[in-house]
Amino acid sequence: MTALLKHPGYDEEKLRRVAEQLPCREVQAGLLLSLMGEPQQYSYPSIFIYGHRASGKSHVLHVLLKELELHHATVSCVECVSVALLFEQVLLSFFGCDAASLLPHSPSLSDFVRIYRQQRSQSPAKQTRYIVMEKAELLRDSDANLLPALLRLQELVEDNVTVILLSEIVWDKFRPNTGCFEPLLLHFPDYSKGELQQILSQDRHPSYSAEFYSSYINILLGVFYSVCRDLRELQHLAALNFSKFCEPLEEGKVKETDTHKLWRNIEPHLKKAMQTVYLREVSSLQWEQMQLMEEKEAGALRGLSAHTHVELPFYSKFLLIAAYLASYNPARTDKRFFLKHHGKIRKTNFLKKNEKTSNHLLGPKPFPLDRLLAIFYSVVDSRVAPTASIFSQISSLVTLQLLTQVSHDDQLDAPKYKCAVSLDFICAISRTVNFDIVKYLYDFL
Amino acid sequence: MSKRKVKDVHRPIGECITQVCINLFSCSFDFQTHNSLHLLELLRRSAIQGESNSVLIVGPRGAGKTMLLQCVLRDLLQEKEAQKNLLQVHLNGLLQTDDRIALKEITRQLNLENVVGDKVFVSVQTEYYEQILENKTAEKSPGDRSSSRPVLFVLDEFDLFAHHKNQTLLYNLFDVSQSAQTPIAVVGVTCRLDVLELLEKRVKSRFSHRQIHLLSSFGFSEYLQTVRTQLSLPDDFPDRGFAQDWNSSVQTLCEDKSVEEALQRHFNSSKDFRSLHMLLMLCLSRLSVSKPSIKPADLLDASRLCLCDAKANMLHGLSILELCLIIAMKHLNDVYEGEPFNLQMVHNEFKKFLQRKSNSMYNFEQPVVMKAFEHLQQLELIRPVDGSSAKTQREFQLMRLMLDHSQIMEALQKYPQCPTDVKQWAMSAFG
Numbered sequence: 001m002t003a004l005l006k007h008p009g010y011d012e013e014k015l016r017r018v019a020e021q022l023p024c025r026e027v028q029a030g031l032l033l034s035l036m037g038e039p040q041q042y043s044y045p046s047i048f049i050y051g052h053r054a055s056g057k058s059h060v061l062h063v064l065l066k067e068l069e070l071h072h073a074t075v076s077c078v079e080c081v082s083v084a085l086l087f088e089q090v091l092l093s094f095f096g097c098d099a100a101s102l103l104p105h106s107p108s109l110s111d112f113v114r115i116y117r118q119q120r121s122q123s124p125a126k127q128t129r130y131i132v133m134e135k136a137e138l139l140r141d142s143d144a145n146l147l148p149a150l151l152r153l154q155e156l157v158e159d160n161v162t163v164i165l166l167s168e169i170v171w172d173k174f175r176p177n178t179g180c181f182e183p184l185l186l187h188f189p190d191y192s193k194g195e196l197q198q199i200l201s202q203d204r205h206p207s208y209s210a211e212f213y214s215s216y217i218n219i220l221l222g223v224f225y226s227v228c229r230d231l232r233e234l235q236h237l238a239a240l241n242f243s244k245f246c247e248p249l250e251e252g253k254v255k256e257t258d259t260h261k262l263w264r265n266i267e268p269h270l271k272k273a274m275q276t277v278y279l280r281e282v283s284s285l286q287w288e289q290m291q292l293m294e295e296k297e298a299g300a301l302r303g304l305s306a307h308t309h310v311e312l313p314f315y316s317k318f319l320l321i322a323a324y325l326a327s328y329n330p331a332r333t334d335k336r337f338f339l340k341h342h343g344k345i346r347k348t349n350f351l352k353k354n355e356k357t358s359n360h361l362l363g364p365k366p367f368p369l370d371r372l373l374a375i376f377y378s379v380v381d382s383r384v385a386p387t388a389s390i391f392s393q394i395s396s397l398v399t400l401q402l403l404t405q406v407s408h409d410d411q412l413d414a415p416k417y418k419c420a421v422s423l424d425f426i427c428a429i430s431r432t433v434n435f436d437i438v439k440y441l442y443d444f445l
Numbered sequence: 446m447s448k449r450k451v452k453d454v455h456r457p458i459g460e461c462i463t464q465v466c467i468n469l470f471s472c473s474f475d476f477q478t479h480n481s482l483h484l485l486e487l488l489r490r491s492a493i494q495g496e497s498n499s500v501l502i503v504g505p506r507g508a509g510k511t512m513l514l515q516c517v518l519r520d521l522l523q524e525k526e527a528q529k530n531l532l533q534v535h536l537n538g539l540l541q542t543d544d545r546i547a548l549k550e551i552t553r554q555l556n557l558e559n560v561v562g563d564k565v566f567v568s569v570q571t572e573y574y575e576q577i578l579e580n581k582t583a584e585k586s587p588g589d590r591s592s593s594r595p596v597l598f599v600l601d602e603f604d605l606f607a608h609h610k611n612q613t614l615l616y617n618l619f620d621v622s623q624s625a626q627t628p629i630a631v632v633g634v635t636c637r638l639d640v641l642e643l644l645e646k647r648v649k650s651r652f653s654h655r656q657i658h659l660l661s662s663f664g665f666s667e668y669l670q671t672v673r674t675q676l677s678l679p680d681d682f683p684d685r686g687f688a689q690d691w692n693s694s695v696q697t698l699c700e701d702k703s704v705e706e707a708l709q710r711h712f713n714s715s716k717d718f719r720s721l722h723m724l725l726m727l728c729l730s731r732l733s734v735s736k737p738s739i740k741p742a743d744l745l746d747a748s749r750l751c752l753c754d755a756k757a758n759m760l761h762g763l764s765i766l767e768l769c770l771i772i773a774m775k776h777l778n779d780v781y782e783g784e785p786f787n788l789q790m791v792h793n794e795f796k797k798f799l800q801r802k803s804n805s806m807y808n809f810e811q812p813v814v815m816k817a818f819e820h821l822q823q824l825e826l827i828r829p830v831d832g833s834s835a836k837t838q839r840e841f842q843l844m845r846l847m848l849d850h851s852q853i854m855e856a857l858q859k860y861p862q863c864p865t866d867v868k869q870w871a872m873s874a875f876g
Contacts, residue, residue, distance in 0.1 A: 034730040110540040170755035190762030363841025
């Protein structure tokens with residue numbers, strides 16, 4: 001494991017500490033280090049590092065820059081909602097707060113470069129300065145000039161500075177249409193199953209043996225590996241479920257070496273965790289509490305998505321039902337469903353539908369207000385007057401996001417809507433008003 | 446080989462990253478010397494004889510436009526008279542994004558802040574420019590020279606200046622160069638070949654239509670020659686013996702067949718020197734005390750690193766569920782000929798596969814599938830057809846696959862421990 005990083009110009013002891021903190025990332029760290037060169041050498045103007053989430057991009061850079069005590073500024077593009085914050089942060093960490101206070105009220109790139117040059121001439125760089133931009137994909141949404149300028153910052157400020165961009169997204173999606181200075185692309189590959197096992201096994205519980213913990217990790221990976229390769233998520237799940245895994249051991253039912261029994265105990269539990277904790281249906285705290293309560297079955301607690309029941313007024317329920325029917329039934333079938341004397345429609349003709357284009361596959365279709373009201377009057381048994389309250393209920397359904405208005409161009413005259421609720425939801429609603437909605441749905445005939 | 450000598454190699458490595466090209470490029474090609482002579486003559490006439498000129502340097506990215514300009518300026522400034530006279534203003538389209546900022550920058554670079562003071566010239570800008578230039582002249586004129594000092598304007602990323610409102614800056618600069626007494630030279634540097642089409646008619650008519658095109662018109666043998674000269678150590682290297690060893694090792698490197706093939710591949714994909722620099726930089730970074738010369742294997746490794754497909758790399762790290770979804774999308778694309786799809790359709794397709802295979806191993810719930818689907822969207826491997834994401838439900842939002850058929854198949858081949866039934870499913874023509 002300790003294939004030591006070697007590079008002239010850096011302290012051996014520090015490099016050893018770096019290598020210890022970067023399991024399974026020696027190759028990438030070594031490559032980065034060799035690209036950085038010795039501290040006083042010029043490095044490549046911009047480096048773009050991409051890789052999956054939790055593949056150690058920030059961690060490797062952080063450890064390298066921190067342990068080797070290199071001059072650097074780490075900027076998260078999520079935090080920097082305006083370029084002013086970005087500039088301030090960079091100047092602050094390179095030249096102290098005096099330089100940052102020189103920035104005018106709403107600084108442009110030109111101001112930043114001017115102040116940078118000023119400061120640089122006062123305190124010239126003896127070492128390469130690094131600017132690390134995390135979540136660099138957000139740079140694309142800000143000012144169009146920002147990304148190309150950052151990529152050639154070394155040339156613009158005439159200083160020994162290197163910009164390192166970190167992102168999950170490949171470089172091809174970044175390139176501006178008139179081109180730019182191409183950064184050096186580095187890929188951080190995903191951890192393989194063995195590497196995940198090795199890293200996860202590191203934070204074992206001190207009161208249990210290493211083999212015991214690594215067999216637990218093995219089982220955990222067996223369940224989750226096909227769905228999730230995110231190291232952080234796996235670490236979280238491992239920490240959450242470990243107490244359940246140890247349970248039979250503490251009760252004295254099995255020995256540490258009896259892996260099969262332990263597996264039998266934990267596997268259904270982990271499968272349940274995938275449907276609950278992994279999807280954040282149940283919070284981690286609730287999950288831990290559930291594990292403590294023996295008698296209560298895990299998952300019996302209602303998760304977030306179980307709270308779909310919404311209490312609505314009577315007419316609003318019918319309006320929503322009518323909207324659902326209007327969205328998922330084609331308009332030509334309305335006559336058949338909602339008219340008492342609809343004349344003769346040949347059944348074969350009516351039922352001739354295209355199997356491929358089921359509406360529950362394609363999603364809701366937009367419908368005009370007239371059609372909604374017509375269906376509403378026919379599904380509500382009693383006579384309803386088209387009062388202002390009915391119309392205000394429609395617009396309040398829109399604000400509740402149970403309906404969505406499709407076209408914005410016409411607010412009053414003939415607006416179009418779409419129904420934005422799921423089948424389960426509408427079935428629950430129609431059950432409360434004793435309406436059998438499935439009978440009226442074209443897809444389920 | 447002593448350690449000191451090897452350390453000596455390292456110093457140029459660090460410098461070559463940005464500065465290696467300074468003395469190598471401008472003289473190594475005939476076409477560039479021709480261009481540089483042309484430009485030098487032009488600028489000298491401005492600097493010394495007081496002509497007003499304007500010129501555009503056009504060429505693709507990495508073709509040495511800035512390098513050419515820098516060399517010419519360096520040569521020009523070696524002449525005493527030019528050095529004494531010439532004022533320089535460097536503007537960059539990336540930094541000076543509008544005319545107000547550009548004006549400030551011009552004032553600053555001409556050291557006129559104290560002269561102009563708080564006076565605001567908004568209404569008639571041409572007068573402002575003339576005033577600025579006059580001021581500069583006035584500052585000087587109490588002396589012996591009656592004529593004014595020439596100013597050289599260098600506009601980097603010239604095409605971005607053409608996007609300013611009304612192109613006021615360009616109009617004024619060209620207008621001053623056409624009419625006023627103050628001699629100015631305007632040099633625009635751009636990578637757009639159609640840059641003249643961007644200019645307004647009145648601006649275009651004031652431009653002298655002098656263009657210098659830097660198109661890289663050289664063959665592979667010259668390319669190989671450049672690689673050699675780029676890598677070679679100069680004669681004034683402190684350790685003569687090491688420099689000779691190094692240069693001969695570079696010579697043998699360039700004669701290697703496999704190296705030549707790799708370089709040919711790079712040459713075929715692009716001729717610009719920046720990509721070549723990136724390659725050489727990656728090679729040079731592998732040098733160490735124990736390995737003081739470049740081996741062919743280093744160059745091949747670096748070449749592989751440069752040419753690898755980024756999307757294939759990302760596909761390699763997907764989970765098996767996400768890969769299955771991508772295969773389902775591929776089938777949908779094949780069947781419906783590139784129509785957009787939503788999550789429901791993809792899941793439906795995936796369920797059909799599971800039913801046929803009757804392998805309950807991948808029987809995931811809808812929310813788990815949705816999480817995988819959203820991860821794919823975050824990676825921008827799929828993209829919504831219309832940007833408005835809040836309007837429709839997540840499972841019915843129409844998406845498009847941003848991957849190629851061949852990319853998927855290749856990724857599938859490289860995927861570690863790919864289950865056989867998934868592979869077969871991907872191969873089968875009918876989902």
